[in-house]
Amino acid sequence: xxxxxxxxxxxxxxxxxxxxxxxxxxxxxxxxxxxxxxxxxxxxxxxxxxxxxxxxxxxxxxxxxxxxxxxxxxxxxxxxxxxxxxxxxxxxxxxxxxxxxxxxxxxxxxxxxxxxxxxxxxxxxxxxxxxxxxxxxxxxxxxxxxxxxxxxxxxxxxxxxxxxxxxxxxxxxxxxxxxxxxxxxxxxxxxxxxxxxxxxxxxxxxxxxxxxxxxxxxxxxxxxxxxxxxxxxxxxxxxxxxxxxxxxxxxxxxxxxxxxxxxxxxxxxxxxxxxxxxxxxxxxxxxxxxxxxxxxxxxxxxxxxxxxxxxxxxxxxxxxxxxxxxxxxxxxxxxxxxxxx
Amino acid sequence: xxxxxxxxxxxxxxxxxxxxxxxxxxxxxxxxxxxxxxxxxxxxxxxxxxxxxxxxxxxxxxxxxxxxxxxxxxxxxxxxxxxxxxxxxxxxxxxxxxxxxxxxxxxxxxxxxxxxxxxxxxxxxxxxxxxxxxxxxxxxxxxxxxxxxxxxxxxxxxxxxxxxxxxxxxxxxxxxxxxxxxxxxxxxxxxxxxxxxxxxxxxxxxxxxxxxxxxxxxxxxxxxxxxxxxxxxxxxxxxxxxxxxxxxxxxx
Ligand SMILES: Nc1ncnc2c1ncn2[C@@H]1O[C@H](COP(=O)(O)OP(=O)(O)O)[C@@H](O)[C@H]1O
Ligand SMILES: [Mg+2]
Numbered sequence: 001x002x003x004x005x006x007x008x009x010x011x012x013x014x015x016x017x018x019x020x021x022x023x024x025x026x027x028x029x030x031x032x033x034x035x036x037x038x039x040x041x042x043x044x045x046x047x048x049x050x051x052x053x054x055x056x057x058x059x060x061x062x063x064x065x066x067x068x069x070x071x072x073x074x075x076x077x078x079x080x081x082x083x084x085x086x087x088x089x090x091x092x093x094x095x096x097x098x099x100x101x102x103x104x105x106x107x108x109x110x111x112x113x114x115x116x117x118x119x120x121x122x123x124x125x126x127x128x129x130x131x132x133x134x135x136x137x138x139x140x141x142x143x144x145x146x147x148x149x150x151x152x153x154x155x156x157x158x159x160x161x162x163x164x165x166x167x168x169x170x171x172x173x174x175x176x177x178x179x180x181x182x183x184x185x186x187x188x189x190x191x192x193x194x195x196x197x198x199x200x201x202x203x204x205x206x207x208x209x210x211x212x213x214x215x216x217x218x219x220x221x222x223x224x225x226x227x228x229x230x231x232x233x234x235x236x237x238x239x240x241x242x243x244x245x246x247x248x249x250x251x252x253x254x255x256x257x258x259x260x261x262x263x264x265x266x267x268x269x270x271x272x273x274x275x276x277x278x279x280x281x282x283x284x285x286x287x288x289x290x291x292x293x294x295x296x297x298x299x300x301x302x303x304x305x306x307x308x309x310x311x312x313x314x315x316x317x318x319x320x321x322x323x324x325x326x327x328x329x330x331x332x333x334x335x336x337x338x339x340x341x
Numbered sequence: 342x343x344x345x346x347x348x349x350x351x352x353x354x355x356x357x358x359x360x361x362x363x364x365x366x367x368x369x370x371x372x373x374x375x376x377x378x379x380x381x382x383x384x385x386x387x388x389x390x391x392x393x394x395x396x397x398x399x400x401x402x403x404x405x406x407x408x409x410x411x412x413x414x415x416x417x418x419x420x421x422x423x424x425x426x427x428x429x430x431x432x433x434x435x436x437x438x439x440x441x442x443x444x445x446x447x448x449x450x451x452x453x454x455x456x457x458x459x460x461x462x463x464x465x466x467x468x469x470x471x472x473x474x475x476x477x478x479x480x481x482x483x484x485x486x487x488x489x490x491x492x493x494x495x496x497x498x499x500x501x502x503x504x505x506x507x508x509x510x511x512x513x514x515x516x517x518x519x520x521x522x523x524x525x526x527x528x529x530x531x532x533x534x535x536x537x538x539x540x541x542x543x544x545x546x547x548x549x550x551x552x553x554x555x556x557x558x559x560x561x562x563x564x565x566x567x568x569x570x571x572x573x574x575x576x577x578x579x580x581x582x583x584x585x586x587x588x589x590x591x592x593x
């Protein structure tokens with residue numbers, strides 16, 4: 001016969017296990033960053049790198065570490081974390097494991113914004129243009145949700161429609177563009193961290209920090225609508241439609257603020273939350289921080305591979321995430337325990 | 342707590358499902374019976390603002406529920422849905438914990454966790470606490486949903502066919518539990534198909550037909566062969582066994 005306090009203790013032990021998993025991922029992330037900073041096409045000895053990090057010398061090696069490697073590593077962590085964070089929340093509120101911010105049309109709209117800038121405005125305008133246009137599908141979907149009700153089905157279908165429309169327009173623009181521009185647009189669409197700089201770190205990190213906190217604040221309500229369903233959630237005091245719109249808006253904003261710097265890096269937002277869900281379960285109070293850190297770890301690992309596997313050629317990280325993400329996803333599908341989750 | 346329902350009307354896309362329902366409910370065990378599609382589920386959902394009626398009011402202790410926020414209603418009314426749906430995996434403990442939502446902003450206290458394990462114990466579910474909800478049998482799942490409503494500590498419980506998935510023993514167990522709650526001052530309102538169970542446990546029975554109340558009153562007055570014939574179109578005999586009323590269908 002179990003006593004009341006036994007059940008409570010069992011649950012607390014279970015929760016503690018999740019906290020330990022999150023701390024482990026954090027540790028791995030720090031470790032991976034520590035290793036990544038010593039790797040690169042320009043070979044610098046391991047200990048030299050750390051002395052550079054401490055002393056900031058104004059040598060060639062010093063500049064490589066400080067202005068190329070460190071911002072790129074930070075950007076990989078920020079972008080991976082942000083995409084995984086937005087992906088985890090989108091999957092939850094749309095109750096669909098395949099839904100990501102990209103499903104809502106954000107990536108293809110950002111791609112169009114980048115293409116317009118590259119073709120007509122000049123590359124200085126890529127980031128603002130990508131960001132501005134990637135918010136269009138967000139507002140269209142919100143408007144449709146207002147008219148037809150913010151159900152998961154409405155939002156996903158509206159998002160997929162956006163995705164097709166924006167891709168079609170981008171394709172049309174590329175069709176009439178010169179080859180150099182097409183290459184640049186294409187490179188952007190694949191997703192790349194090569195342009196990472198200290199200037200990009202601050203706004204992206206600020207966006208990640210603010211959006212993460214706003215989303216984290218709603219994790220308990222997301223648990224309720226996922227476990228109880230929309231109708232019963234109402235009887236528990238949660239407004240599912242308002243929650244869905246709030247979370248969708250914040251996740252989309254976060255994604256847009258990242259992809260306008262990096263291009264559309266695929267699969268992190270899909271795979272990272274899945275792997276975490278398999279390890280620690282679906283309670284978003286733990287799943288969200290775990291996915292966020294794990295996304296950073298995943299993208300940093302992919303980017304380190306992209307920088308070193310064919311050195312001195314540096315591949316766009318999007319190629320690596322897609323190459324690894326596709327098979328990894330199939331593997332997950334094969335060994336999943338249940339129909340969807 | 343008292344509930345007054347006046348002239349309640351509800352439509353699904355223009356098709357009426359409730360056509361002018363008026364009931365006064367006090368602290369009691371009220372069973373809602375009626376054929377499939379007669380509006381039982383719709384009525385329960387209107388009572389806790391899951392659905393917004395087209396016309397009419399639901400008053401809770403004299404206050405229109407439209408003037409109460411969803412959160413205020415959640416503290417007073419617990420709802421146990423009929424279909425146990427959801428492919429999303431969660432531990433039984435986590436499912437019941439969602440019943441604490443109206444009381445917790447973000448962080449639960451030890452008290453919330455203790456409340457959850459207490460209701461799990463009351464329903465004999467403590468050994469399942471760490472099991473995945475979707476690995477339980479239909480009857481066990483049903484009990485978990487009742488546990489969630491109990492964790493909500495609401496003074497009014499709305500249940501939609503809570504015994505539909507249960508074997509005889511568990512049907513009686515759940516009804517006994519609900520009955521014992523009414524003795525503690527909880528108002529229990531349950532939709533139910535089994536007229537025998539309803540007669541055995543309910544203080545009053547509402548019999549619905551086509552979105553209207555056909556009869557309301559004590560089991561003795563409502564569950565009669567005339568009413569059952571008129572509402573269900575079935576010939577039955579009503580027997581009395583050990584002072585319980587038992588309905589037996591008569592072969593055509
Ligand atoms: N979501 C819905 N959309 C349209 N019609 C519905 C919906 N739910 C119920 N109805 C209709 O409303 C009427 C009452 O249904 P319901 O309240 O579920 O009855 P009961 O619970 O007594 O079986 C039925 O005619 C049913 O077909
Ligand atoms: Mg029903």
